[in-house]
Amino acid sequence: MRDVAERAGVSIATVSRVLSGSRPVRPDIAERVREVSEELGYRRNLLASSLRRQRTGTVGVVVPNAGDLRHARLVQALSQELHQRGDTVLMAHAQGSPEIEEESALRLLDRSVDGLVIVPCDVLRSRGLVATISRHVHVVQVENDVGVSGVDLIAVDEGAGVRLMLAHLAEIGRRRTLLVVEEGPEAGSARLEAYRQAAEAGRTTAVDEPVLGSGGMALGREVAERVTVGGDRGVDAIVCGDDLVALGALDGLRARSLAVPGDVAVTGFDDVGLAEVASPSLTTVHRPLAEIAAAAVERLEHARAAGGGPAVVWRLPPTIVVRESTVGPD
Amino acid sequence: MRDVAERAGVSIATVSRVLSGSRPVRPDIAERVREVSEELGYRRNLLASSLRRQRTGTVGVVVPNAGDLRHARLVQALSQELHQRGDTVLMAHAQGSPEIEEESALRLLDRSVDGLVIVPCDVLRSRGLVATISRHVHVVQVENDVGVSGVDLIAVDEGAGVRLMLAHLAEIGRRRTLLVVEEGPEAGSARLEAYRQAAEAGRTTAVDEPVLGSGGMALGREVAERVTVGGDRGVDAIVCGDDLVALGALDGLRARSLAVPGDVAVTGFDDVGLAEVASPSLTTVHRPLAEIAAAAVERLEHARAAGGGPAVVWRLPPTIVVRESTVGPD
């Protein structure tokens, strides 16, 4: 920076002002400074800048598992959004372990991130971590709520997703449904609740008790292999808690030579890459990751500008994507 | 840090030495310092440390598209590997555009990353960027080679993958193969070449000219719909350039009510999540992402320790994962 200042015949402070745009500088002089720094290939050292300004222009992103498509897409959306605002992403992934999550998150803190968005990997065991870091930096939780007061939460409105799907099914004359969701305190219960309410309100008919289980694809396959399909007592649509389970269901039905959606419709949840490559492609609830990312960044921006303010809880409405598994040729 | 020094009755330098472990300190004193800093909840400011040491403990990772499963898994593997070494990941994704890639990478440079691993998004148009950044920091390219001398390259040995797959097929009596790959200067040609050589050497029979095309799933579906299967002139295995194409092939064959692998086997390439959820599950070439990540990190470590040294080109051998689409029940 000294070199640039000398070559441009100005002081080092002027160079700083031109390059950071922190204060007005005479246009001709500014132009000259820019030329010289271009010429010398000079770039300011953001480390020094950050140290001085107490702001780094970096945001920490912590996800349970970076290799999972859902989180990968979220990171992508966040990264894109942050890039636009001139920020850089410091990424960490918990590898499914609260211990690693904690260590990673603290490391990001040590690097003085301006904000942190985290998908807590365990609703219970991540709680202390979120409480701690939220005392140092603005934190926004995504998806999972660990229940620390004063911390933002951005999630999708799971209940709305279920209602949307049931409405679609009702519209195409499928009211004899079976719900299959993965167990877990997280999103499953909200969906279950919404489903039960819909059944009580008569917007769908719960042919059987909802199936709770685990095992991803295997769960769906298993259910599909034993469910009674068609007729007065049978099911005409299997509503799955995520796309992977739905894939399993498709597989199980195929093994029985049942047609989808001819004999029975199948629906998923997430729409993060699996649904469109399934065969038949899956009608599914689309998780609005771009909107989630935008909302998270908006909250960080807000905190930066307005300081504190009360925490918010935003449940964003998902949309539904209709594909072959409910209205297809079969 | 001053506070800690005072409370522990030592100098600020001693605190630094204890916490960074840069020099031996008397054990009792060290213990006391650690206690005090724990007590005060003190954590050293890595920004200041980095500024002083000219090393940040961060590594930049640039991928074409963070939402793509292949790159997501790579980032995951890298992140894991780097976490172990105590490093943090600064992530950027190019969103498919060389311009954004360039801007992102330069930003990472401005943040003084210790090293950079990049999957160049365009073999031609990313060249200048790689040349530029490699003058400032140790760069390791992954997958795509932009052809700048002196820059490491870690990739998978595509030819070996094809040979492995053809050997497996031959072993189960499938020699009448058809190759279907996506066009592109990148990996496709290496596979094509390996295939042709195998055909000439009589290790497989190319029933027809290899199909080059684009469109992912649609490409595979289209080929499957028109290919002649079985008999003296037909195909008994479709070898696809990636799992998505293979998925399309499965779909196309299903539409014709042909059994996989009964009537014809299908194989993929990548094994990053799609192959195991396909139905039937896909026999595929496994891209060794963990090994690639480990190799990349090893190179960075090497550069850190040994300084320069000549650049390396490592083509890692893939493995083959046998699933239902070649040896299944059908």
Added chain:
DNA sequence: CTGTTAGCGCGTTCAC
């Protein structure tokens, strides 16, 4: 082994 001091490269007070 420990303390003192200088300075990493900037942004920001102040005076002018």
Added chain:
DNA sequence: GTGAACGCGCTAACAG
């Protein structure tokens, strides 16, 4: 509008 000097928090070099 511009320049000089201080300090962000830490580590490296030296002296003790």
